[in-house]
Amino acid sequence: MKKYICLLLTVLLLAGLCGCDTADDRVTINVYNWGQYISEGDDGCIDVIALFEERYPNIRVNYVTFDSNETMYTKMAGGGITVDVIIPSDYMVGRLIEENMLLELDYNNIPNAQYIDSRFRNTDYDPENKYSIPYTWGTVGIIYNSNYVDEEDVTGWELLWNEKYADKILMFDNSRDAFGIAQNLLGYSINSTDPEELKACAEKLAEQRPVVQQYIMDQVFDLMENEEAWIAPYYAGDYLTMAEENEALCFYLPEDQGFNLFIDAMCIPTCAENKEAAETFINFLCEPEIAGGNMDWVCYGTPLTAAKEFMDPEVVNDPVSYPSEETLDRGTGYISLPRSTTRLMEELFMQVRNGIPVHLP
Amino acid sequence: MRKANRIITILIFIFLYAPMAVLILASFNTGKDITQFEGFTFMRYVEVFQDRSLLTLLGNSLIISILSSAIATVFGTFSAVGIQRLGPKMRKTVMGLTNIPMTNPDIVTGISLSLLFVFVGSKMLGQRNSLTFWTLLIAHITFNLPYVILNVMPKLQQMDNSLVEAAMDLGCTPTQSFFKVTLPEIMPGIISGAIMSFTMSLDDFVISYFVTGLDFITLPVEIYNYTKKQLQPKIYAMFTMLFLLIFVLMVVMNLLQLRQEKADRARKGG
């Protein structure tokens, strides 16, 4: 019997040792970001967090990821957590501002904000730049595998409804992006608040469900790269990452339909505990050299022209990452919708996902 | 008949272990894709030890499972002694209470605890951070306790009560008789309860997934987050190492038990 007790004690002791390193006097900031959205030293790129901790040895970064704005919001609104830096998309920033969930930034701690291009300042979601600093921007388009998908079928968003490719189509697993596609297909505004229009979109999405293989977010990488799926709507920057692994993949922005142009921005939520350290972190990410190195891996568009000189020229000149002005003009940004509309949209999307009849509550 | 059973048993074990073999094989793969073996490498194992966050997560899991199972074992053992002494009606009620977390689906247990913590922490106490290490620990203790109780209770019931009475007659205080007589008698139950609750808590995903905040995350929960992105092959290496560790631990435990049984038999025989 003593042996068991000895064993237990040894294990306990080991656990005690593991627990010790948390007891230092460094400040910890919780950074809550999208998955696959910061360079962590893979593929010969820089390790942003390690570099940050090296320069600011008294700050420790606890990096946690989410897979959609809605997941992040649900976690934050549910209460019960502290986060110091979040990087949501435009419309979510707007919503968080409206709901008083963000703190005003102190620009004295973020001198590198001066490098942000004027195009990305004074945006619809944060007109006075009080709460957010852009991290990346990009477009939402269709990624398809040219080995399996006929060019003639690649016309617009209706490709995602094409029964010919049933069980090979992926779809967004978040309400806003899924509805955005249905709205663009049906010719509605992607910022519509009309319940009837939303219901029509939900019905369209429900119609799509039988041909959809899976509703996904970042699982898209594996599925598209190993050709388990052939068609998926996703963010342009991520397409570049996938295309490096599988050359048959192509990216397409529908020509006579609208598409979403998004900005993801860094903010400090009201539940932050170390605002100054959080601002230091944001400032670090805005440093042109760091931002450039980071974007080399992330492949999304950078809002800092100054960063481009530190980047791989191939990425900077890629029309998928940095489309022409005319193309960009066709894109629309999401704006923050009234709480009731968001709620309705989520409710309808749940109905689609759960396979229950679409109805207005 | 026995031959048929043997074949079925072998087939079932292949069925149980094939997916794990796939994962173990994937840990030596140079490519990222689990379905295609491109080349042999040990790099994934090196990557595990270079990854600070992965080791922290494993540490977190160990801390939670060791603490919760240790607390649940001590707490549960004393409680079992208390429950044993309750009147039959009351005992039945308490055992019914014990069975709730056992029969309730994990998802319901997880949700109910997280709603409780958020409700009390955020709504009633106005706390900003109500899902912490401590709430996770409470959740783990709560689902571990029934395992300890259900393993200790039968041993207590089997125990010959005259032993305790004899000890008392010989001048032991109730505390002494507990530690000198009762405890050694029920030790096997305590140990199996402790081991069960430790493994349950180490591998728990569903309950932790709902109760966890952001500042303290355990390995199974983060593995879920990993599976929502592009899966990094070092996770397979981690899996393989854990597999080996648990395998060795189990074999050692079994051997110890066998040796002890032999010793017991020898003692009884001599």
Added chain:
Amino acid sequence: MKKNKSVLLSAPYILWMVIFTLIPLCVVLYYALTDVETGAFSVKNMENLVLYLPAFWRSILYSLVSALICLVIGYPVAYYMAHCSPTAQKFLYMLVMLPMCMSFLLRTLAWVGLLQDTGIINNFLDMLGLPRLSLIRTPGAVILGMVYNYLPYMILPLYSIIVKIDHRLIEAAEDLGCNGVQVFARVVLPLSMPGILSGITMVFVPAVSTFYISNKLGSTDIVLIGDIIERQFKQGDNANMGAALSLLLMILVFVCTGIMNRFGGDEEGGVPV
């Protein structure tokens, strides 16, 4: 005197269990009965449950089928184990336990790797020049995932009951002229009933509430109740509807296990290690 004192030892436990199992269920009830927007009392969530009944039936059907398959394939294994030498029994027991200690997420993911259209099995078929099969995203794949994950929960209780069956009873039956089948049907099977019932319960409960298995191995049309609950909490920002669904799930599980216990009569303790 001494009796009273040790009774007190159970008080903290009772308090703990009331606070952390009974009260949380009341909180679930509270959420289920309030409106998500206003927080006022409302039975709307309860009324909406009707919409989710198909998903409930589907979950029950899938998990019952899985439990039965587990029983059919688990029984011979448990029976074989129980008739091995004590050392072999220990070793086999360990081998059945071991998968339970490993991350079920990764093990399910391995099945995805095996079954998917570009997966290991299909690649292998391709190599042999055979046609590819669609294995993943079918009801069969979901049931396979459930059987695979919860089979040990069937084998272990079955084994611990079968191993206790008194061999003399079997010999007596044989002496009285029973053949092998009769011995099994009239003696062994009735005696292993408690193990069968607790095995079915232990497979059914986690299977009926699973969300990962159906999500990974099922098609977009196979939505189980666990998926819906998880989504309501983690994505849908509608904890109240999720609470109502969990409440129904809980009642369902308690009714099912209640029926099981009725059959078995005896309450079965934990699985001994």
